[in-house]
Amino acid sequence: MSPAEIRQVIIDILAKIAPDEDLSNLDDEKPFREQMELDSMDFLDIVMELRKLYRIQIPEEDYHNLVTMDSTVTYLTPRLKDA
């Protein structure tokens, strides 16, 4: 997948786990949690959805890479290049 496709995957996951949020103005450089109501359980939902969709296992020590959209896409790009 391309970075743009990965970004859309993340947007789709966010839309599912935070259905009341308006994601149209999401700032890719800002932490997700500063822009929407996301708690630790929601964050785990992102990890879980990626696991279900692409069988990708994200270790806990890598969670810090999923703070912003930009960092998430950067982290996932090499891991989903063949997806």
Next chain:
Amino acid sequence: MADGNSYTERIVITGVGLTSPNGNSLSEFRQNLLSGKSGVVPYQTRYMGDVLAGVCNFDTLKYQKRKDLRRGTRVGSVSVYCANEAIIDAGLDWPNVEKDRVGVYLGITEHGNVETENEVYEISQFDYDTSVWTHHHNPRTVANNAAGEVTINLGITGPHLTIGAACAAGNAGFIQAAQMLRLREVDIAIAGGVSESIHTFGIFASFQSQGALARHEDPTKASRPFDKDRNGIVVAEGGGICTVERLDDALARGAKIYGEIIGYAMNSDAKDFVLPDSNRQEQCIRLALKRAGVTPDDIDIVSSHATATEQGDIEESRALRNVFGDCENVAINNTKSFIGHAMGAAGALELLGNIPSFEDNTVHATINLDNIDPECALDQLVVNHPLKKPNIQYILNNSFGMLGINSVVIVKKYTE
């Protein structure tokens, strides 16, 4: 009357919130009970396909966001809806209520099956890889989930309990409320019973294996308590929740009073996992009457528990015949004939649907009673059409459940 109520402090119902398969408010529910409108519909359940069920259609987004619904459970959603409706109906100045003096006591038949079944199905799609088992499973399946979701939604910081009491649970919620109010553990109780049972295939499959799942070509005629042609239970979901207060507090704030909880009892058969026992049911009824300080002759309406299983209906009929056999005053009805068996919500909905009788002096009927089982013959049954009855003062509500749990609540029209 017998020799007076045995309680020192009077407990009253001051607000009602409910969702049933045939109504999402007390007025709508009552209207449909009087007009004979069933809430049983065709329903699809996992693995089994077509079954019948009592399905609620309340507005889930009235008091919760979509994210709340996703995070929580169906029974949490039912509970939050009913609790909010009850608080509004009670006219409480909610922002200024001391939230640590509010308790939530919700009866429930079973909990956790829905989420567990969903997750087992989900991991089956991933070759049973448990790493995709949701982290939401534990908070959704803890036994206090329903009441806990109410506290989170309403900012209630007092105690909360979900009371597991099989199908006696609705009454058990009211009883717990009365006890906690009398102990002054709380000043306001949010109490009743709730059910999400139609969302687990297991309850349908288990009743079917037991030979106790109702089938009928016309869903509205499937739930047939006391009828010779009955063939089992229609599973339903729903919730009935009240605000319950001490009378003095209710009067001090000028609250509307729906009725006074004047007596109750719970006991156990200590006998069988599923089969009921009329002897213990009779004891439970008589104990509630004694505590209420009334006699069988005083009771105007008996809201029966009968579920349309052969043995269950016969046993309750025997108990009612023993207690009320020669009472001409009493009228006996049954709400499950309209909505099916709402499990943990059943006792609450069945009581609440009768409460308006204090105002309209009408007893709603037992519908689908076309060919009464001789073993269930009770002269006082209100058959298929409502009964006008002057000066209704006392309602006795039966709720019984598996493992031999019996509960009875008696509510009186409020008088000074």
